[in-house]
Structure formats: C-alpha cells, structure tokens
Amino acid sequence: MMSGRALVSRFAALLACVGLLLIWQFAALMLDTDSFPTPWEAIRAIPSILGDKESLINILASLRRMAIGFGVAVAVSIPLGLMMGRSRAVASFFNPLLMVTYPVPKAALMPIIMLWLGVGDLAKMLVIFLGVSLPVIFHSFEGAKAIEEKMLWSGAAMGLSAAQRMLRIVLPAALPEILTGCRTGLVLALITMVTSEMIARQSGAGNILFNAMDMGQYDTVYAMIIIIGAMGIGLDAAFERLRARLVKWSEPGFDIPLSFA
Amino acid sequence: MKAVPVPSRSNVEANAAPVRKPVAAMIEIDQVSQVFRTSGRQDHLALSEISLTIGDGAFVSVLGPSGCGKSTLLYIVGGFVSPTSGVAKMKGKPITGPGPDRGPVFQEFALFPWKSVLGNVMYGPRQQGVKATEAEAQSRVLIEMVGLKGYEHFYPKELSGGMKQRVALARTLAYHPAVLLMDEPFGALDAHTRTRLQNDLLNIWERDRKTVLFVTHSVDEAVYLSDKVVVMTRSPGRIKEIVDIDLPRPRRRQELLLDPRYQKYVVDIERMIDDTSEEALRP
Numbered sequence: 001m002m003s004g005r006a007l008v009s010r011f012a013a014l015l016a017c018v019g020l021l022l023i024w025q026f027a028a029l030m031l032d033t034d035s036f037p038t039p040w041e042a043i044r045a046i047p048s049i050l051g052d053k054e055s056l057i058n059i060l061a062s063l064r065r066m067a068i069g070f071g072v073a074v075a076v077s078i079p080l081g082l083m084m085g086r087s088r089a090v091a092s093f094f095n096p097l098l099m100v101t102y103p104v105p106k107a108a109l110m111p112i113i114m115l116w117l118g119v120g121d122l123a124k125m126l127v128i129f130l131g132v133s134l135p136v137i138f139h140s141f142e143g144a145k146a147i148e149e150k151m152l153w154s155g156a157a158m159g160l161s162a163a164q165r166m167l168r169i170v171l172p173a174a175l176p177e178i179l180t181g182c183r184t185g186l187v188l189a190l191i192t193m194v195t196s197e198m199i200a201r202q203s204g205a206g207n208i209l210f211n212a213m214d215m216g217q218y219d220t221v222y223a224m225i226i227i228i229g230a231m232g233i234g235l236d237a238a239f240e241r242l243r244a245r246l247v248k249w250s251e252p253g254f255d256i257p258l259s260f261a
Numbered sequence: 262m263k264a265v266p267v268p269s270r271s272n273v274e275a276n277a278a279p280v281r282k283p284v285a286a287m288i289e290i291d292q293v294s295q296v297f298r299t300s301g302r303q304d305h306l307a308l309s310e311i312s313l314t315i316g317d318g319a320f321v322s323v324l325g326p327s328g329c330g331k332s333t334l335l336y337i338v339g340g341f342v343s344p345t346s347g348v349a350k351m352k353g354k355p356i357t358g359p360g361p362d363r364g365p366v367f368q369e370f371a372l373f374p375w376k377s378v379l380g381n382v383m384y385g386p387r388q389q390g391v392k393a394t395e396a397e398a399q400s401r402v403l404i405e406m407v408g409l410k411g412y413e414h415f416y417p418k419e420l421s422g423g424m425k426q427r428v429a430l431a432r433t434l435a436y437h438p439a440v441l442l443m444d445e446p447f448g449a450l451d452a453h454t455r456t457r458l459q460n461d462l463l464n465i466w467e468r469d470r471k472t473v474l475f476v477t478h479s480v481d482e483a484v485y486l487s488d489k490v491v492v493m494t495r496s497p498g499r500i501k502e503i504v505d506i507d508l509p510r511p512r513r514r515q516e517l518l519l520d521p522r523y524q525k526y527v528v529d530i531e532r533m534i535d536d537t538s539e540e541a542l543r544p
Contacts, residue, residue, distance in 0.1 A: 250418070
C-alpha cells in the first residue's frame with residue numbers, strides 16, 4: 001500500500017502533463033478563437049500528419065539533416081575542445097573566436113549562409129553544425145582542463161606518449177563532461193533544425209508547420225509543435241540512456257530520483 | 262673502446278629479478294635548483310642547489326615543512342618537472358622525462374576513474390606489451406598483496422581513500438619500476454588507515470627492497486620507514502641535514518615505539534625542524 005506522497009511522486013510527470021492539457025483546454029474554451037484549437041483538436045490532427053507520405057518524407061529529411069549536422073559538429077568539436085583544454089596556445093587562439101560567436105543566435109546567420117549555399121540541405125546542416133559546436137567545444141574544453149595533472153603523469157610514467165595520453169587518458173576522463181555538452185547540443189540541433197526550416201522554407205518539419213500556419217490550419221500547427229516536442233523528448237531520453245551506460249563509472253553510488261520526501 | 266650496451270627488454274627484466282646487480286648510486290641529484298616564475302610577484306626559489314645520492318635498494322625520506330620544495334624534488338626525479346639548473350641522474354644517465362623505471366605514487370591517488378581496480382593495475386603491464394591474460398594474472402597477485410582481493414571489479418569512486426592508495430601502489434608496482442617515488446602517499450588518510458598502510462608498505466618493501474624516495478611531513482613516518490632521512494629547510498628549499506636511521510629491520514611498529522633509539526631520532530629531527538622554522542620566521 002503506497003502512501004499518498006509516494007503516489008504523487010510516482011505519477012508526478014503524468015499529473016503535470018494532464019494539468020497542462022487541462023489549462024490548455026480551459027484557455028482554448030475561454031478564448032474561443034479559430035487560431036487556438038483545444039488540445040483534443042490538435043492531438044486529433046497528429047495521425048493525419050504522420051499518415052501522410054509527403055509529411056513523413058519531410059520529417060525524415062529534417063532528421064537526416066539534423067543527424068549529419070550534429071554528427072559532424074561532434075566529430076570536430078570534441079578533438080578541438082580537448083586540445084584547447086590541454087594546450088594554452090590552442091586555447092588562446094580559439095577562445096576569442098568562440099567568445100565572439102557564442103552570443104550570436106545561429107539562426108541569425110541563416111540569411112547570409114543562404115546567400116552562399118542556397119536554401120538547400122547544405123545551408124541548413126551548416127547552421128545546425130554551428131549551433132551544436134559551441135556547447136560541445138565548451139564542455140570538452142572544461143572537461144579536459146579539469147583533469148588532474150597527476151593522472152597524466154601516472155600515464156607518462158607507464159610510457160604513454162603525448163598522443164596516447166590524449167586519446168587514452170584525456171578523452172575517457174573528460175567523457176562525462178563531453179557527453180553533457182553533447183546532450184545540450186542535441187536539443188540545440190533540434191531547435192536550429194526547425195528554425196532553419198522556418199527561414200529557408202523548402203522542406204522539413206518547420207516548413208509543414210509554417211505552411212499550415214499560412215493556410216490557417218491551426219490544428220495542424222499545434223499538432224506539429226507536439227510532434228517536434230515529442231521528437232525532442234525521445235531523442236533526449238535515448239541519448240541519456242546511452243550516456244548513463246558509457247559513464248556509469250562516474251555516476252554517484254546511489255540512484256534516487258529527485259524527491260524531497 | 263667498447264660501446265655502451267643499450268638496455269634491452271631482457272636487461273630490464275634482469276633488474277626486476279630477486280638477484281640484482283648492485284648499482285652504487287641509483288639516483289644522483291647534482292646541484293639542482295628550481296625557480297618558479299610567478300606573474301607580478303618576485304620569482305620564487307623553491308629548491309636551492311640540492312645534491313643528494315640515493316643508493317640502490319635504499320629507503321630515503323625527504324622531510325620538511327610544507328612549501329619547502331620536497332615534492333618538487335620528487336617531480337624532478339620523476340622527470341615530470343625540469344630543474345631550472347643542475348641535473349638529476351638515474352643509474353648515471355641524466356633524467357629527461359618520465360619513464361617506467363621510476364614509478365610515482367601520489368597523495369591524490371590519480372587513479373583512472375573509468376577503469377576498475379583490475380583495469381588500473383593492468384594498465385602499466387598492458388602498455389608495456391604484456392599479454393592480457395598474463396597481465397591479469399600478475400595484477401590479481403598484486404591486488405591480493407595489497408589486501409584488496411575481492412575488489413577487482415570495483416571502480417575507484419566506490420573505494421575509500423586507503424583502498425584507493427592501495428590500488429595506486431599496486432598499479433605502480435605492476436610495471437616493475439626500479440625506483441618508487443612516493444609523494445606524501447598517506448597524507449590524505451586518517452591516522453588509523455595511515456598506520457596500516459605504513460606497515461603494509463614496509464612488509465612489501467622488505468620482500469624486494471626497491472629503491473624508494475618518500476616525501477613526507479611526518480617525522481614519525483620518516484623515521485619508522487627509512488634508512489635515511491633528508492631534513493629540508495623552507496624558502497629556499499635546502500638540505501639542512503641527512504640523518505642515517507640505524508634501526509634494525511624488519512621493523513615492527515610496537516617494538517619501535519618503545520625503542521629509546523627510535524624516540525631519540527624523532528626528537529632530534531623534530532628539533533632540527535623547529536630550528537629551521539624559526540630561521541624562516543626571522544626577517
């Protein structure tokens with residue numbers, strides 16, 4: 001027999017979702033305009049989007065761009081961040097560049113990039129690449145910087161060369177921090193993906209959303225928001241499972257879900 | 262003239278075997294000084310013209326107040342830090358960098374947190390090209406020797422400080438260094454754990470009598486473990502005195518604590534350190 005408190009903490013997430021839907025439903029009924037459908041109307045539109053071949057192709061194209069942009073960004077950013085963390089010269093060369101690019105919204109570069117590369121896949125993948133790179137570089141940098149010097153000395157005493165120390169000590173030791181950066185990067189990839197498709201409207205999930213908006217199909221607009229949100233939650237959860245497996249050695253020895261009971 | 266033989270694998274192994282060719286001086290430190298350049302402030306002279314010879318198989322402690330440069334001296338012998346002037350030699354050859362002939366054990370343990378106890382101990386032998394099965398067998402023996410049988414598959418974060426330091430010792434012994442460099446290895450441990458590790462270290466050392474350079478700020482620890490105690494002064498770090506500890510081995514802690522000779526060494530050395538700190542206070 002569960003106590004009331006345990007029941008609440010067990011079903012907290014579900015309660016929060018139901019609560020949000022109730023508020024949405026209530027607000028939609030109160031406002032009673034065409035541009036704000038009730039949650040039921042929005043949810044009802046989801047199967048017709050996912051059942052439509054063209055929409056599916058669009059969404060898959062979005063995911064493909066996102067995967068390539070994210071993959072290339074991670075492959076470039078991790079080595080760069082690690083080298084910055086271990087070499088003062090490399091860090092002082094790249095730091096100013098990153099400081100300047102950090103606060104610039106990557107979507108704001110989209111018009112310029114479209115001028116160079118057109119409105120196709122390449123421009124969008126480049127924006128995603130830029131959006132993902134910074135958090136991954138930053139966290140790899142911090143992770144590599146925080147490594148205890150004596151750990152590297154121990155490796156050197158065993159005969160590891162500088163390159164081997166980088167690959168076999170710095171990389172695994174910084175992995176928890178690197179993966180934290182990748183997780184942020186993954187969510188940013190999704191955000192930049194949708195934004196890029198809103199600006200360069202040619203295909204993709206963001207394009208479906210804005211086309212529906214133009215045509216006044218507000219249930220489809222909200223349904224797309226739900227679909228994109230669900231993709232984000234799904235990707236994040238999958239990545240979190242992968243992360244927990246890769247760095248289980250660094251997790252604290254207990255496993256208690258957040259609760260203040 | 263005959264060419265100097267290049268040390269081959271078999272030579273190295275011969276050194277690790279119980280019957281060793283005695284080398285008069287394992288480590289020679291010759292006029293070593295270390296200056297740390299600090300931004301803004303005056304340059305800091307950490308070590309001033311240190312000369313010290315450590316014989317093969319000797320257990321030598323370097324004792325001094327914090328900030329006397331004793332750890333820096335150990336890092337120079339390890340090849341982790343280059344001296345500003347002077348030279349440190351290992352078996353007659355100048356030390357230019359770290360190498361598996363000198364195995365460090367640090368106060369901070371510096372274990373590889375992503376490797377299990379077994380993975381940490383096997384790391385050195387594997388790096389040296391020992392086959393996985395053989396490296397594992399050797400490592401299991403060492404893990405048992407340091408009293409951690411049954412913990413082979415634990416990660417460092419799951420171990421206490423004393424256990425971590427046992428793993429660090431086993432990890433270093435695993436690649437058969439000719440010299441152990443111990444940098445305040447028991448400094449972060451509680452008194453009880455510290456005593457147990459000192460006893461275990463002595464037992465292990467008395468089996469194969471490796472050369473040990475041991476840095477500490479504990480007078481009891483230095484006298485209990487060492488053949489020779491190097492007492493240092495602070496700012497700049499200089500050798501004040503080298504005391505030969507002429508106490509019988511194997512040493513047993515309880516007997517030693519009651520031994521008036523042991524007590525006299527401790528009191529004499531404590532006086533030396535008191536003198537040096539007064540000197541340091543003088544303007």
